[in-house]
Amino acid sequence: MQVKRVLRAIALVPGLVLLGPAGPDAVAAEPESKPAVANGARVAGDRERTRFIADLSKKVDLHVFALGSPYRVIVDAPDVNFQMPDGLGKEQRGLVTAYRYGLFAPGKARIVIDVAGPFLIDKAFVLEPRDDQPARLVIDLVPTDEKTFLAGLKEAKPQPGVSELVTAAVPTATRPPDAKPVVVLDPGHGGIDSGTNPNGIPEKEVVLAFAKTLKEKLAASGRYEIHLTRDDDTFLPLRERVTIAQKKSASLFLSIHADYFPDKVDKATGATVYTLSEEASDEEARALAAKENFSDALAGVELPSDSDEVLANILIDLAQRETQNRSVVFARSIVGELAGKNALHTKRLRSAGFRVLKAPDIPSVLLELGFLSNPEDEKRLTSEAWRNRTADAVATSIDAYFAKRLARNPF
Ligand SMILES: [Zn+2]
Numbered sequence: 001m002q003v004k005r006v007l008r009a010i011a012l013v014p015g016l017v018l019l020g021p022a023g024p025d026a027v028a029a030e031p032e033s034k035p036a037v038a039n040g041a042r043v044a045g046d047r048e049r050t051r052f053i054a055d056l057s058k059k060v061d062l063h064v065f066a067l068g069s070p071y072r073v074i075v076d077a078p079d080v081n082f083q084m085p086d087g088l089g090k091e092q093r094g095l096v097t098a099y100r101y102g103l104f105a106p107g108k109a110r111i112v113i114d115v116a117g118p119f120l121i122d123k124a125f126v127l128e129p130r131d132d133q134p135a136r137l138v139i140d141l142v143p144t145d146e147k148t149f150l151a152g153l154k155e156a157k158p159q160p161g162v163s164e165l166v167t168a169a170v171p172t173a174t175r176p177p178d179a180k181p182v183v184v185l186d187p188g189h190g191g192i193d194s195g196t197n198p199n200g201i202p203e204k205e206v207v208l209a210f211a212k213t214l215k216e217k218l219a220a221s222g223r224y225e226i227h228l229t230r231d232d233d234t235f236l237p238l239r240e241r242v243t244i245a246q247k248k249s250a251s252l253f254l255s256i257h258a259d260y261f262p263d264k265v266d267k268a269t270g271a272t273v274y275t276l277s278e279e280a281s282d283e284e285a286r287a288l289a290a291k292e293n294f295s296d297a298l299a300g301v302e303l304p305s306d307s308d309e310v311l312a313n314i315l316i317d318l319a320q321r322e323t324q325n326r327s328v329v330f331a332r333s334i335v336g337e338l339a340g341k342n343a344l345h346t347k348r349l350r351s352a353g354f355r356v357l358k359a360p361d362i363p364s365v366l367l368e369l370g371f372l373s374n375p376e377d378e379k380r381l382t383s384e385a386w387r388n389r390t391a392d393a394v395a396t397s398i399d400a401y402f403a404k405r406l407a408r409n410p411f
Contacts, residue, residue, distance in 0.1 A: 035079035036060045036135070038101070041111075043093040049122070049142050050094030052113055056080070056126065056135040064124040064139065067300055068153055071115040073139060074300040075124075080109035090198075095119055095141050102192035103234045104299060110192050110235075112300045115141060118149035181251040181402055182225045183218060184244065186356065187211040188257040188292065191235030193299045196260035196291070197372035204233065206381050207256045210369060213387050214256075217395040223402070237301045238293065238355040245362050252330060252398065253364040255356045257292060258381060260373045269377050270345035271390075273334050274366040275327045276320075276358060277351035288368070289352035296355075326363035329404065333397040334367060341393050345371070367394070 040055040052073075063076040082101050089099045097114045104110035123140040127133075144152075175182075187207040189195035195203025211228055218226050227248050229241045236244075245253045261268040280286035331349050338344045345368075357364040369390065370377040380386040 035081045035109075036077070037081045037083055038109075038137075039083045039085075039134075041084060041088055041099070041101075043091060043096045043099075045094045045140075047094050047116075047143060049140060050096050052096060052099065052137075052139040052141070054111065054137040056137055057129075059126050059128060059135050060137075062124065062126060062137065064121060066119070066121060066149070066153060068118075068149065070297060071117060071119060071149075072297075072300055073113040073115060073119075073121060073141065075111040075113070075137070075139065076104065077109045079107050082109070095143060100192055100194070100298065102194070103190075104192055106234055110300060112192060112298065113139070113141075118144050118146045120144045120148070120152065175249055180223060180225045182227065182248050183252045183254070183398060184227050184229060184248055184250040184362075185211045185215055186229040186241050186245075186253065186255040188255060188356075189235070189295060190230050190233055191299070193235050193295050195295075196258065197378070198260075200372060200378055201382055203258045203260070203372060206258050206372065207369070208233070210381075210387055210391060211256050214391040214394055217391045218398065221395070221399070223399070235299050237296050237299070239296075241356050242359045245359055245364075250359075250362045252401065253357075253359060253362045254394075254398075255354070255364070255366040257366060257368050259288065259368040259371050261371050262373055267374075268345060268371040269374050271338050271343055271370055272345045272368045273331045273338075273349060274354060274357075274368065275331050275349060275351045276324065276354055276364065278353060280352035281348075281350045285350040285352040289354045292366070293353070293355045320360045323359075323361055323363055326405075327357070327365055330363050330397070330401045331365045333401045333404075334365065334394060337393040337397040337400070338390070341389065343370075343390060343393070 036059075037057040038054050039057070042053050044051045044053065060077040060080060065074050066072070067074060080101075084101065089101070092098070095115050095117065097116050099111060099113040101109070101111040119141045120143075121139065122142045123138065125138055127136045127138060129135045187204070187210070189202075189204040189207070191204075193204065195207070197203050197206075208230070212231065215226050215228060218224050225248075227244070227250075229244045230236050241255070242253075259268070259272065274285065274288070280289060328349065335344065335347055335349065339347055354366050357366055370381050372378050372381065
């Protein structure tokens with residue numbers, strides 16, 4: 001028990017450290033309750049000086065800083081309502097290779113600008129609205145060398161432990177022995193991270209709709225206490241999702257995603273079930289885990305350093321074997337149900353190093369519902385009939401998992 005508690009702490013403490021400000025910061029705004037509306041953005045200039053501009057309905061307080069690996073500018077503002085035209089953020093110009101925006105946390109908006117190489121934030125300010133011009137957020141980037149860039153990051157490094165996102169300790173709630181098992185459903189992505197499907201209905205919407213339907217199905221049986229890690233369009237870092245499951249004393253954790261496979265648009269179809277493993281079961285699983293794990297980087301969350309990650313991995317591994325066995329039992333249960341519905345991409349269980357499956361004490365499975373790159377799958381994944389059918393199957397697999405556990409381990 002002692003060991004387990006220590007492992008839990010180690011698994012949660014590293015990471016999620018936000019870097020402090022680098023460069024100009026905090027532009028004063030008039031206090032007013034209505035959030036500013038951002039309704040346009042563009043990039044101007046060239047590689048010598050690149051300017052990012054966003055149109056705002058009024059001035060906002062800004063917090064602008066840089067992150068490395070990959071190179072990014074992060075713009076945080078307390079509350080911005082994004083009403084941007086579709087398709088923004090993909091243009092490549094000067095130092096900017098892409099940008100995205102959305103809710104980062106409740107009441108906290110974020111813009112993440114991907115940058116091609118080492119850079120300095122030369123200017124960052126908000127212009128007052130004038131005549132018929134809206135208020136404008138302006139950020140100027142200039143190229144620099146790697147050494148200067150890194151020196152800038154170091155200077156801006158916050159005090160250790162200073163982060164509104166880090167949860168230092170996870171109190172383990174004591175639950176009465178006859179309490180209902182807790183199932184935590186984790187719709188992937190959200191807010192600033194749309195997930196995959198660049199030209200269609202974003203993954204974040206598909207998986208949230210599915211999670212809500214599945215929650216209803218599970219609630220109807222009255223057998224479980226069910227929580228969603230997010231129930232709106234808000235971003236959640238991967239580790240935060242794990243923390244939520246631990247805080248709720250989850251008996252089971254299911255992360256819900258949808259895949260995108262641009263090379264085999266019409267061929268790849270159906271669901272795939274994944275568990276955690278140190279070594280990926282195959283190349284596709286490895287690539288998928290890398291893609292899903294990139295969520296934090298996309299949203300500008302600083303990842304733990306390599307050494308922290310390696311240490312956490314080794315220690316988690318020791319505590320995790322029993323959890324791992326249970327994860328596989330649950331994964332097989334889903335595969336069995338979905339196979340009956342002819343809804344699988346492959347019956348094979350796949351595994352890789354998914355960060356979101358790393359709670360050492362909670363059986364965790366990641367379900368890719370289908371391929372949004374396949375027009376037929378996309379049609380299915382966004383239809384209510386499919387959602388109901390598939391949520392029924394997954395709910396049945398959850399029933400089967402707990403029935404098996406109770407049979408083996410009554411009290
Ligand atoms: Zn995903």
